[in-house]
Amino acid sequence: MTTDPIALLGIPLDANSSFMFGCAAGPAAIRAALHSTSGNEATERSVEVIPLLRDVGDVGITNVTGSEADADVITAAVRDQLVAHRQIISLGGDHSVTYPILRAMRERYDDLTVVHVDAHPDMYDDLDGNRLSHASPFARALEESCMTSLVQLGIRTANRHQVEQSERWGVTMITPRELDEFDAAKLTGPMYLSIDLDGLDPSCAPGVSHHEPGGLTVREVLDVIDALPGPLVGADVVELNPSRDVVDMTAMVAAKLVKEIAGAMVERR
Structure with a gap:
């Protein structure tokens, strides 16, 4: 097992959100939870990952709706x-950050498998005229062939348009009721987790x-992370809105996921 650092990058963007803003404060809240003395530096497999995270700070963006310049940065x-x-x-930020991330990943990996945990498919052609909306990142990424396969877990809001988008690109969409059908052993190539x-x-x-009842438990998401065969080359944790949080509970969940993702990255290099 090598000990090369894993880059931790904050992306405080929420201008592409719908319904409400606040996710720009997500990276800072996750970092605070990561370094809180209420926990320690180890994963559930006793890998001490916090020293292996090289925090490279936040991306310098303008946080303007539909900004191609922000996406390029x-x-x-x-x-x-x-x-x-x-x-x-x-660390997001709203989910629009995933499309520009995957553009960079495409330059390095031509056989990327993406596993996406979400209540929403995020494959709108656009939302309210914004093609860079947080409801559209996977439509953009699929259009530009940023991945060879996309598996979506926890989806429970797919309307007809998004079902048609899924069929258009051959996306595997699994609802919470169907989670036992997810077979990570069938996944191949380098992997990205969103x-x-x-x-x-x-x-x-x-x-x-966006509260959407009927979702996955923390343990089910941790089981997904554990099941990915790897190598896990990148990941994002997005849509934390601290203004809606309760006693920092969601920030701590996000920090837990970051630690376990980092552990999986280290163990499956």
């Missing part, structure tokens, strides 16, 4: 870490803008 920041041969965990915190049930993660 995010892509460049991720590219810099990949050029340095680092695995990367990004976790929208509203994929969890609001009872586990109230600090999100």
Whole structure:
């Protein structure tokens, strides 16, 4: 097992959100939870991962709705870490950050498998005229062939348009009722994990803008992380809205996920 650092990159963007803003404060809240003395530095497999995280700070963005310039800055920041041969965990911010991240990943990996935990498919062609909306990142990424396969877990809001989008690109969409059908052993190639915190049930993660009951438990998401065969080359944890959180519960869940993702990255290099 090597001990090369894993880049931790904050992306305080929420201008592409719908319904409400607040996710720009997510990276700072996750960092505070990561370094809280209420826990320690070890994963459930006793890998001490906090010293292996190289916090490279926040991307310098304008946080303007539909900004191509902000998307380009995010892509460049991720590219810099990949050029340095680092695995990367990004902290959102709203889910629009995933599209520019995956553009950078495409430059390095031509056979990327993406596993996406979410209540929503995020494959709208656009939302309210914004093609860079947090409801559209996977539509953009699929259009640009940023991945060879996309598996979505926890989806429970797919309307007809998004079902048609899924069929168009051959996306595997698994609802919470069907989670036992997810077979990670069938996944191949380098992997990227995108976790929208509203994929969890609001009872586990109230600090999100879009409460969607009937979601996954923290343990089910941890089991997904454990099951990924790897190598896990990148990940993001997005949509934490601290203004909606309760006693920092969702921030602590996000920090837990970051630690376990980092552990999986280290163990499956």
